[in-house]
Amino acid sequence: MTEIDIKILLVDDHAIVREGYRSLLQKQPNLTVIADARDAAEAYQNYKTFQPDVVIMDISMPGQSGLEAISRIRQYDAQARILVFSMHQNPSFALQAIRAGALGYVTKSSDPTLLIHGIFQVYENKLSLSPDIAQALALEKLGQDKARLDDLTVREFEILRLLLEAKNNQQIADILNISPKTVSNSHYIIKRKLEVNSDIELTRLAIRMKLLNLRDLIDEAE
Amino acid sequence: MTEIDIKILLVDDHAIVREGYRSLLQKQPNLTVIADARDAAEAYQNYKTFQPDVVIMDISMPGQSGLEAISRIRQYDAQARILVFSMHQNPSFALQAIRAGALGYVTKSSDPTLLIHGIFQVYENKLSLSPDIAQALALEKLGQDKARLDDLTVREFEILRLLLEAKNNQQIADILNISPKTVSNSHYIIKRKLEVNSDIELTRLAIRMKLLNLRDLIDEAE
DNA sequence: CATCACACGGGAAATTTGCCCGATGTCCAT
DNA sequence: ATGGACATCGGGCAAATTTCCCGTGTGATG
Structure with a gap:
């Protein structure tokens, strides 16, 4: 050696x-x-x-x-x-x-x-x-994250964006001119497609996917 | 000495x-x-x-x-x-x-x-x-946003942390050795104290408060 | 024209939320 | 040591929401 x-x-x-x-x-x-x-x-x-x-x-x-x-x-x-x-x-x-x-x-x-x-x-x-x-x-x-997002339909994606802005079903329904029931159905479908089982998980996923604009959220640097 | x-x-x-x-x-x-x-x-x-x-x-x-x-x-x-x-x-x-x-x-x-x-x-x-x-x-x-966070009791703060890790009530109950009912009660109290109406809002607030480690969440540097 | 994906929303069961309550424990000041 | 202020823990229960399945309408496509 x-x-x-x-x-x-x-x-x-x-x-x-x-x-x-x-x-x-x-x-x-x-x-x-x-x-x-x-x-x-x-x-x-x-x-x-x-x-x-x-x-x-x-x-x-x-x-x-x-x-x-x-x-x-x-x-x-x-x-x-x-x-x-x-x-x-x-x-x-x-x-x-x-x-x-x-x-x-x-x-x-x-x-x-x-x-x-x-x-x-x-x-x-x-x-x-x-x-x-x-x-x-x-x-x-084995690739899932991005692919799963692509599984969403345009409408679902749109609803997801509004959900992430912390709007409630009624507000989203008003914006999109649909029934709150449809919003909540979509909410459920979105969670199922993205394979999350809570809104907290959904939000975390959204951040990872950069769906949520962090700069809008965070005021201060560290 | x-x-x-x-x-x-x-x-x-x-x-x-x-x-x-x-x-x-x-x-x-x-x-x-x-x-x-x-x-x-x-x-x-x-x-x-x-x-x-x-x-x-x-x-x-x-x-x-x-x-x-x-x-x-x-x-x-x-x-x-x-x-x-x-x-x-x-x-x-x-x-x-x-x-x-x-x-x-x-x-x-x-x-x-x-x-x-x-x-x-x-x-x-x-x-x-x-x-x-x-x-x-x-x-x-001097701040006010943080003041609300400090309204939480130690236990509530701890439960909040676990909630933010996207754990469900049963998992948190197991970790803390309490009933899932207590967890859900606390979850509700936390939302009320922090003045949010949904888990998505809660998660957004947590990010602003830096309770959630963004580095753990985000894939790519910028 | 048949099919297929999508948007939309009703129905019903399952679960959660929202708010109440009481029991117990701890700390602290009187 | 006694009383009061909190804090933790959970039961109860009605109201609300979520979950899951379903059918309908519509427009695009092979």
């Missing part, structure tokens, strides 16, 4: 988490944390300065997102090996991270050994996804 | 974060981590078993919430000193945590020394809020 020593750059905005990485990674003989960073800009700078073998990156950081940092680093060095370590179970995050140029995606809630394993995988230029994400992504490939 | 040694119970569902605490706290001579837990039930059990001086608790955990754990522990020991260490900047979370019986609330993004400082404060039965939260809480007094 050759002597390998993987140089790592840590990127996370939470000091406590960086501390956790260090403690965990220090126990591995072949890994050395050579630098860290708390935001996207610092990550980019330190990548250029320290030329790490693997970058471990959190993608939910204030200001510039981790995804942006991934793109920047990959633009500077197309060979950069980046492993995303995120709290988001949402497979779409993983997909975006991979698209942006990450080689791995491991959720924070998975077993820490998966992180170690991921580092070695990524070091060897291999894709590494934690099992929960891999499975979710596979399921998602 | 007398010899003090504060025994700590760590509660967080992420292994990496527990690792971070350990590493950080170990450096403090007067602090000893005597146990940890990854969910509310385990937290309660380990509190009884190990009788720690201070509990450090994350409140966003799967299943039973941290708020529930706080209540349970305080019910068992009214003197329990609990410091919440949370990723939520939303001051309403802090307020509810304090109401549930926590003595401190520090955000994960604050400087780690604040956590240490908070531990000593709480150990001495003093309230401890990280500056960002204290300020936000003060500012909030």
Whole structure:
């Protein structure tokens, strides 16, 4: 076995988490944390300065997102090996991270050994996804979200939009010149087609589908 | 100076974060981590078993919430000193945590020394809020939208959170060990207090209040 | 012209909502 | 320790809504 020593750059905005990485990674003989960073800009700078073998990156950081940092680093060095370590179970995050140029995606809630394993995988230029994400992504490939929306008829879609504006059946009936009964029937059909069983779920789905204009909803930035 | 040694119970569902605490706290001579837990039930059990001086608790955990754990522990020991260490900047979370019986609330993004400082404060039965939260809480007094949110009792707030996760009455009842009827009653009271007429409106309000984590909801960055 | 998808809405059962109530528990101040 | 103010929990029940199935009319299409 050759002597390998993987140089790592840590990127996370939470000091406590960086501390956790260090403690965990220090126990591995072949890994050395050579630098860290708390935001996207610092990550980019330190990548250029320290030329790490693997970058471990959190993608939910204030200001510039981790995804942006991934793109920047990959633009500077197309060979950069980046492993995303995120709290988001949402497979779409993983997909975006991979698209942006990450080689791995491991959720924070998975077993820490998966992180170690991921580092070695990524070091060897291999894709590494934690099992929960891999499975979710596979399921998602079986494609449903967008397709289901397309199942709605034009009228149903129209009614959905009005429902999402928190209008009641009577108001919608007045707007469309139909009976409130028809509205409520459509409401039911919409939920069935979209495979949700409550209005809360419906609203969440609508947000994901960008049917609901978030900017109309949110006054303040964070 | 007398010899003090504060025994700590760590509660967080992420292994990496527990690792971070350990590493950080170990450096403090007067602090000893005597146990940890990854969910509310385990937290309660380990509190009884190990009788720690201070509990450090994350409140966003799967299943039973941290708020529930706080209540349970305080019910068992009214003197329990609990410091919440949370990723939520939303001051309403802090307020509810304090109401549930926590003595401190520090955000994960604050400087780690604040956590240490908070531990000593709480150990001495003093309230401890990280500056960002204290300020936000003060500012909030000037607002009015948030005021309605604060009208909710701790229990109602907790039920609201579960409702927003699109759980049905039976699921929430199972999680909180109450009857589905109580859940539906609370659901109604919540809507009345927040002055909304439908679940869609409720969800929209929750988004504006940032009770709903948009990052968990949205697929694509913008 | 036959069919097929769609819009519309009635009917009836099942469920939820809206609002009431009382029992119990806890905290706090007198 | 006693009273009062809340808070939690859930039963009851009428009114309202949802859920599900149904039929009708209409317009497009093969």
